[in-house]
Amino acid sequence: MLKGMFAPLATPFKEDGALDLEKLRSNIERLNATGLTGYLALGSNSEAVHVTPDEASQIFAAVRQAAAPGKIVIAGTGQFSTVATIEITRRAADVGCDAALIVTPFYYKNSMTGEALKQHYFAIADQAPIPVMIYNVPANSGFNMASSIVAEIAQHPNVVGIKDSAGDINQIAETVRLTRSKGGKRPERSAAESKDAVSTDTMLRSASSAGNFAVFSGNYGAMLPALSFGVAGGILAVCNIAPHECVQIYELFQQGRIAEAGELHLRILPVARAVTAQFGVPGLKAAMDLLGYQGGYPRSPLLPLDQNQNAELKKILREAELL
Amino acid sequence: MLKGMFAPLATPFKEDGALDLEKLRSNIERLNATGLTGYLALGSNSEAVHVTPDEASQIFAAVRQAAAPGKIVIAGTGQFSTVATIEITRRAADVGCDAALIVTPFYYKNSMTGEALKQHYFAIADQAPIPVMIYNVPANSGFNMASSIVAEIAQHPNVVGIKDSAGDINQIAETVRLTRSKGGKRPERSAAESKDAVSTDTMLRSASSAGNFAVFSGNYGAMLPALSFGVAGGILAVCNIAPHECVQIYELFQQGRIAEAGELHLRILPVARAVTAQFGVPGLKAAMDLLGYQGGYPRSPLLPLDQNQNAELKKILREAELL
Amino acid sequence: MLKGMFAPLATPFKEDGALDLEKLRSNIERLNATGLTGYLALGSNSEAVHVTPDEASQIFAAVRQAAAPGKIVIAGTGQFSTVATIEITRRAADVGCDAALIVTPFYYKNSMTGEALKQHYFAIADQAPIPVMIYNVPANSGFNMASSIVAEIAQHPNVVGIKDSAGDINQIAETVRLTRSKGGKRPERSAAESKDAVSTDTMLRSASSAGNFAVFSGNYGAMLPALSFGVAGGILAVCNIAPHECVQIYELFQQGRIAEAGELHLRILPVARAVTAQFGVPGLKAAMDLLGYQGGYPRSPLLPLDQNQNAELKKILREAELL
């Protein structure tokens, strides 16, 4: 069963906007030494929307190569059209990524009915050579996928989990409730399709066959609280800069040391907010630079933090005892 | 320190719209036998906005009288104007209510700055003969009070807690974080004012003097999760119909039996939604009638559930093993 | 047919919070000399939620007495419960108000289905001795009534119009489209009810019998634009301080001098915003004081403008050539 803490890796760029794979590899090497379960390459925090298809392939390959053996690599491969998503998912599989995270198609919000979403995800899951996860991220997409639709899509044997970044504790509980007995009536898959779908990782394969569906929080603030009703873990921006603390919260909870977990949760809370809602990707990159990682530049239209923002960020990191 | 589970009591009406205090007392007598810490008289679930000032006084008195010794009675006394709120808070104190819950003034949303809210709550807290709690309920009020403003108001020695029904797990954590070391710079109170402020309950008095600030979830789905970072408990519609289960979730958590608490949380989740977001107060009253309590009629413009809604509600109660 | 421009009168209070009827009368006397069709007593701009039932009766009577003959007086009488609304509507009728404006009941937003709203408005319209208008004001109420529901309620013979303050140009057009042929299947009224419903004003009576339904914009920015598809006029905060300009926009449009109307519309736009969304009721009162009307104090929790806000307001009034 897929579980634990993942870092959705930032993608460092040079000042002229060029991709900086050296910095990316350097970050991964440092994170390899932590208790993180793995990495997400090209999620929202990675500026996935700012890279070209060729750069995406390079990044998938670089992350897979730099990741220590045993670390799971999830590739963010969702595009607006179904066909483009399948194409880039194949590229990610080709270079050895373990699973594909598919953001909800969000441009035609009003047209994204349960039926449209189901056909989209089923077509992708049918043709993807690796297991598929749903990515729900309303803060960026402006679209929120209802738990009931998630549960329907979770019926597909090659759909193994969700990163739910909505941060809505009622919704993520409902998703857990509706998917925890994943199984029941499953769509038949053709022999040809089944051949394609070879999961490359034992954990993922067992998830797929056992009918388990892993619900991850992509929102820091919801992660510890949601452990109380069985979420699998977190895929959190703050894991890039406070991996030890994030893993510790998760482990303290597993050990029943809830009060300590809660104390740590509150200490890191302002940092998690600073590198997401408050200062966004530029804030995450600046924090990485301040804490010995290699954030690099964001790509335009994102602007690097200005001096005042940097000072505020430092203050937050210091108060959380990270700096 | 104020803590535990409270029922925000429904207010039963007769078919002709008249107040039915008999049914109200009957419900309280039955709830007295549970582990609930106390009751909220005239919150949102009580149709507070549908009763006259005279009826409000009757209800406060009836709840106080029917409540078993040791059960804390919180009175919902918030009105749109500061002066009207103070007036009705005095009435609640006169009949022995232990604390007053003051909903955010919400008609002039754009004008409700931190300063306006602070002056409103401080004026009330200065003049209220009983401790004051903040009530944040965006689903009804259309207004959400930021954690930073809550924290500022919490500085007042006669403000002892909040019922936060927003259900936003990040916000309630931030409120806990900012108020847990309640104290620091507090406004001085005049001797005259201090004389008025005699808390009638030991728990509340100690809260007030020790500088503790109790954060309650008014949203079921956020309650158990938020226990992980130290909320004080819940004031939940579903406590009217599943008091044992609500108390049990709280106690299982305190005993470190989180997995069991989580299992129960997911089982009750659809019921909690049915008597709030899904079917509202009429749903709560119908569920009370189905489960041996006395819901009675809602007041117009609220309509009783129709047959289809009632059937759906029954199904939900059965699946949760309450019926 | 009810039409033209109305001022939703501010309610002046003294510094100690007492009602200041002298100032209210003084404002009306000055406004009597303008081309306004009439007044709204106790709308949102009047702090209706901040006055007691007794004060409401005084205000209805005072406005009726001070209003010049021929000026229509609409009374804002909506309360949360149906029964309380009927009671205060009768009071307004008793002192000679011409129509009652009933805000959508908005506390139990999720329960306000079309059926609930229809039963509420029909019960009121059946029992009100004067014609009834709907009041849709999402900025304050947090609730928006759909055009299709308005159209259904408009079928009642004693419902003669709407003040739609949503400012949504698509919605108000849809409301006009669906109600312009008001009539069709109307509910029968009992003889007893009919006796009660004597409209006091010829314009209103003819509206009622002819099946016309008057759609007013309660949002300045939507008023002129919506004249292009047939709205009846406006009930606008800014009419309190720029009655001549508001009437002029309306009349220029009727004369086909659209370019001049548009020019004036843009000139007044920042003022209309200043006394509503930007500075709210305290802004309206401050502007009245600056322009020779008698704004007086708002009631707590509303705060008077501070010095910076006052300076900004003055600047806006000067740029619009009102000061």
Added chain:
Amino acid sequence: MLKGMFAPLATPFKEDGALDLEKLRSNIERLNATGLTGYLALGSNSEAVHVTPDEASQIFAAVRQAAAPGKIVIAGTGQFSTVATIEITRRAADVGCDAALIVTPFYYKNSMTGEALKQHYFAIADQAPIPVMIYNVPANSGFNMASSIVAEIAQHPNVVGIKDSAGDINQIAETVRLTRSKGGKRPERSAAESKDAVSTDTMLRSASSAGNFAVFSGNYGAMLPALSFGVAGGILAVCNIAPHECVQIYELFQQGRIAEAGELHLRILPVARAVTAQFGVPGLKAAMDLLGYQGGYPRSPLLPLDQNQNAELKKILREAELL
């Protein structure tokens, strides 16, 4: 000065998902005979997000070639990153498009400050060989650009207008108010940059040099109403299926025949809604097929209308006397 009515062309696909340029050309030929000022290639209604960069180039060329001489062709070229936007804008210019419409970058909503947006649009406008227009479309992007930011960007000499699809009548008026005297302090452009910026169309060139900024409504319901305060026209989905009626509304208004324009506005209103908010792009394509145009298939994840939706759409078209 850029003005009048534009059709944002649908992009027909074959059942297997392939681009169908024949159908696209056929539609343009038919629309060439109407009073439309021109076309938008690859806006939201064109499924711009569903085509590859190569297909985009083909579409820009095909539209330019099929468009009658004198018809203005605007190319939708906005991408998430600044650099990708510049690249595709050059392609559009190379094949003879007259202007580029640049959607607000909307993935990192929280980071899109006025400064970030200004730098993005200024960099594009500096390097674009053709004039640039802003595209604000919250229903799809989940992001709304404030009028004050639009006005700042409008200062750039190569930014000549906006398609504002927000449908907020107050906002579009504020944009007109703030930009109608476009001019004032303009950023200097380097000689090198100036050489690049050769506008290909007299109307656009004069706009650019005269400092005029054309505000178009991208929302049908706001178009006629906004003509009252000076918007330049509309770029509306419904222009694809009711071009005569759209042009007629515009011309009736110019002739001062407002009542007739308003009548037509209300008649077409349900159709405009059907092919946007109600049934989306699949609805637009189905309506084209019903009315003798060539809608073709949408690309997945968009689904063609089902039978019930088609029947409802037909009913709407018949009631509007288009079918």
